[in-house]
Amino acid sequence: MIDPADLRFLTALASAPSLAAAARELNVTPPAVSQRLALLEERLHLRLVDRGRGSLGLTAEGAYLVERAGAILGALAELTDEMAARAGRIEGPLQIIAPFGFGRLRVAPVLARFGAENPDLRPRLMLSEDPLGVMHGGPWDVLIHVGRLPDLRITQRKLASNRRFLVAAPEYTARQGLPISPAEVAKHRVGVVREDRADTTLWPLTRQDEELSLRVAPVFSCNDGEVLRGWALAGHGIVERSEWSVAEDLRAGRLIRVLPGWVLPDADIVALLNPRAVRAARIDAFVDRLAAEVSAGRS
Amino acid sequence: MIDPADLRFLTALASAPSLAAAARELNVTPPAVSQRLALLEERLHLRLVDRGRGSLGLTAEGAYLVERAGAILGALAELTDEMAARAGRIEGPLQIIAPFGFGRLRVAPVLARFGAENPDLRPRLMLSEDPLGVMHGGPWDVLIHVGRLPDLRITQRKLASNRRFLVAAPEYTARQGLPISPAEVAKHRVGVVREDRADTTLWPLTRQDEELSLRVAPVFSCNDGEVLRGWALAGHGIVERSEWSVAEDLRAGRLIRVLPGWVLPDADIVALLNPRAVRAARIDAFVDRLAAEVSAGRS
DNA sequence: GGCTATATTAAGTTCAGACTTAATGATTGA
DNA sequence: TCAATCATTAAGTCTGAACTTAATATAGCC
Incomplete structure (x- = not known):
C-alpha cells in the first residue's frame, strides 16, 4: 500500500523547480531526494518525474498521484485535527500569514506566547507585503489583514477596530x-x-x-x-x-x-480563516486569543 | 499526523474479541498490541479501547476513528491499485471465497499457478460451506458460487456451464x-x-x-x-x-x-465481484484466467 | 484452591528505512 | 573553457519504531 509519506514527498517535489531545490525545502541532501524518488518509482514500477530538459516536471502518473494525494492527505489531516479537538488539545501546525508591520509588532508576540503555552503547537508566521497575494501560494490557516477587503468568499472575523x-x-x-x-x-x-x-x-x-x-x-x-x-x-x-x-x-x-476633526476611512483588523482548512481547535483558539490581546492593546 | 498503520491496527482491534485475540490475528505477541495501543492512545491523548468488563470494546472516540479509517484506507488502497493498473502489473492482495469442493479442486490449483506467475500477488483463498454467508464477514474480492443465485446487486460473471x-x-x-x-x-x-x-x-x-x-x-x-x-x-x-x-x-x-434422458436444473459456476473493491487489474486478470481454465476443464 | 487466559510493565534486541558523505557525470551559462 | 548547479550512484551510519522475552497482576471458571 502506498504510504502517505510518499504522497507528501511527491507533493513537495511537485512544487519545486528541481530535485535540489526540493532537497533544500525538505532540509535534506540532494541524494536523499534522488534515492527516495528512485525507490518510490521502483516500487510502483512507474516513472513519476520527468528528468532532464530543464525544470523538473511530473509525468502523467506523477501528476495524477499528486492530485489524488491531496484528498487523502487532507482527510488524514482533518481526522487528526478532529481527534485533537476531541481531546481538547491545541496542537499541530498553525500557519499564519500577516502583513509586515502589524505581523511583526502585534501578531508575532501573541503567537510566540500562544506557542509557548501549547508546546505541541507548531506555529509558523509568514510576513508579507502582500498577504492576499501570498494566500494562493502555500498552505495557510489564518490570514491577518488590515484595511478594506474585496468581497472574498472567506470567513472573516474582525479582531479590532482600527482608525x-x-x-x-x-x-x-x-x-x-x-x-x-x-x-x-x-x-x-x-x-x-x-x-x-x-x-x-x-x-x-x-x-x-x-x-x-x-x-x-x-x-x-x-x-x-x-x-x-x-x-x-x-x-x-x-x-x-x-x-x-x-x-x-x-x-x-x-x-x-x-487635523483631529477629520477622519480617514477605518482600516479594521480582520482575520480570514482558510475555508479549505478544517476548523481545528488550534485555529479558533488562536484567533480568539489574538482578538483579545489586540483589543486590549497588548503586544 | 495520524499514520494509516495506526488506523489499520485499530481496525484490526475493533474486530477482535480481546487484545490477545488481536495479537494472534496480527501474528505478534500480546505485549506488542498492548504497547502499541497504549502509545497510540498517549499520542492522541484519548482513550480508544474500553478495557475490562469482559470483551474488548471501543470507546466513542475509538469507534469514530475506525469509522473514518475505512474511507481513508479504502482511498489509499484504491490509489495503490490504480497505480499498479497503470503500471500494468498484477500485484497486491487477492481474496477469493469459494465453496469447499469446487474451491479446493478447481480454484486452488489455478490460484496457485496464477500466484506463482505473479510473484507480487498475495493470494488468499477462503473455503467455506456457505460462501454467501462468509461474504459479509471479511474483505473479499471475488466469490465463486455454484448454482442458482438470489438476485444480488452484485456484478457477476459466468465462468462455466455446469449441469x-x-x-x-x-x-x-x-x-x-x-x-x-x-x-x-x-x-x-x-x-x-x-x-x-x-x-x-x-x-x-x-x-x-x-x-x-x-x-x-x-x-x-x-x-x-x-x-x-x-x-x-x-x-x-x-x-x-x-x-x-x-x-x-x-x-x-x-x-x-x-436416467440420462432426465436433467436436473443447471448449477452454473459464477464469479461475484465485490462492488466495494476497486476493479483492480489483478481481479479481472484472475477471473479471466479462472474462466479460461475452468472451461478448458483443467485443474 | 489451582487452572487458564488476559493485560500490562520493563528491559533488551533487531532491522529496515532514511539519511549522510564522497565521488562522478551531465548540463548550462558566463 | 571554466565554474556552478544539478542529478545520480555507491557505501557507510544511525536511529527509532516495532518487536521480543520475562515477569507480574488480575479475573473468570471448574
Whole structure:
C-alpha cells in the first residue's frame, strides 16, 4: 500500500523547480531526494518525474498521484485535527500569514506566547507585503489583514477596530505650526507608506458630512510603516498611520494628532480563516486569543 | 499526523474479541498490541479501547476513528491499485471465497499457478460451506458460487456451464440394475449432499416438457460432495453430482449417468465481484484466467 | 484452591528505512 | 573553457519504531 509519506514527498517535489531545490525545502541532501524518488518509482514500477530538459516536471502518473494525494492527505489531516479537538488539545501546525508591520509588532508576540503555552503547537508566521497575494501560494490557516477587503468568499472575523490618523511629533508642530484645515497640509512635509497596490497619496478625509480628497505630495515615503512612524517621531513631518501603530505614542505625547476633526476611512483588523482548512481547535483558539490581546492593546 | 498503520491496527482491534485475540490475528505477541495501543492512545491523548468488563470494546472516540479509517484506507488502497493498473502489473492482495469442493479442486490449483506467475500477488483463498454467508464477514474480492443465485446487486460473471447428473458406478448398476424411470430410483440406494441451506432430497427432474419432483430417501449423506463422489465410485449407490466434479469419471467410465434422458436444473459456476473493491487489474486478470481454465476443464 | 487466559510493565534486541558523505557525470551559462 | 548547479550512484551510519522475552497482576471458571 502506498504510504502517505510518499504522497507528501511527491507533493513537495511537485512544487519545486528541481530535485535540489526540493532537497533544500525538505532540509535534506540532494541524494536523499534522488534515492527516495528512485525507490518510490521502483516500487510502483512507474516513472513519476520527468528528468532532464530543464525544470523538473511530473509525468502523467506523477501528476495524477499528486492530485489524488491531496484528498487523502487532507482527510488524514482533518481526522487528526478532529481527534485533537476531541481531546481538547491545541496542537499541530498553525500557519499564519500577516502583513509586515502589524505581523511583526502585534501578531508575532501573541503567537510566540500562544506557542509557548501549547508546546505541541507548531506555529509558523509568514510576513508579507502582500498577504492576499501570498494566500494562493502555500498552505495557510489564518490570514491577518488590515484595511478594506474585496468581497472574498472567506470567513472573516474582525479582531479590532482600527482608525487611521494624521500624526506628527510635537517638536515638529511647534516648529512648523499645526495645520487648521486640510488645505494647509500642502505646506507641510508629509510622509506616506508607498505601496504597489494602493494610492496612498490621496487621503479621503471626512468631517461630519463634509468629504474631500486631499492629494498630498509626499516628501518621505517607505513601504514599511514603522520606518515612517520613526520619521514622524524624529520630527520630520506629518504622516498617516494606523491607530494600532501610534496609539501608544499618542498616549505618551510623543506624537499628536493633526487635523483631529477629520477622519480617514477605518482600516479594521480582520482575520480570514482558510475555508479549505478544517476548523481545528488550534485555529479558533488562536484567533480568539489574538482578538483579545489586540483589543486590549497588548503586544 | 495520524499514520494509516495506526488506523489499520485499530481496525484490526475493533474486530477482535480481546487484545490477545488481536495479537494472534496480527501474528505478534500480546505485549506488542498492548504497547502499541497504549502509545497510540498517549499520542492522541484519548482513550480508544474500553478495557475490562469482559470483551474488548471501543470507546466513542475509538469507534469514530475506525469509522473514518475505512474511507481513508479504502482511498489509499484504491490509489495503490490504480497505480499498479497503470503500471500494468498484477500485484497486491487477492481474496477469493469459494465453496469447499469446487474451491479446493478447481480454484486452488489455478490460484496457485496464477500466484506463482505473479510473484507480487498475495493470494488468499477462503473455503467455506456457505460462501454467501462468509461474504459479509471479511474483505473479499471475488466469490465463486455454484448454482442458482438470489438476485444480488452484485456484478457477476459466468465462468462455466455446469449441469447436474445422477451417476453411479458401473459396478453398482451391474449389480443392482439401472433405473429406467424416475420412479424406479426409489428402489435404489441413494446418496445426497446434505446442506443446511437447501433441500437436496427433492430432485426437480425434467425431460423435454415433462417435469416432476422426485423425493428421494437418501441412504448416504455428507456435506462434502467429494466424499459422496467417492462413495459412488466405490459402488455404494446413485448420487447427484455436478458435471465439473464427475466429468472425468464419466469420460473414463468409472461412473455412468443414471436416467440420462432426465436433467436436473443447471448449477452454473459464477464469479461475484465485490462492488466495494476497486476493479483492480489483478481481479479481472484472475477471473479471466479462472474462466479460461475452468472451461478448458483443467485443474 | 489451582487452572487458564488476559493485560500490562520493563528491559533488551533487531532491522529496515532514511539519511549522510564522497565521488562522478551531465548540463548550462558566463 | 571554466565554474556552478544539478542529478545520480555507491557505501557507510544511525536511529527509532516495532518487536521480543520475562515477569507480574488480575479475573473468570471448574
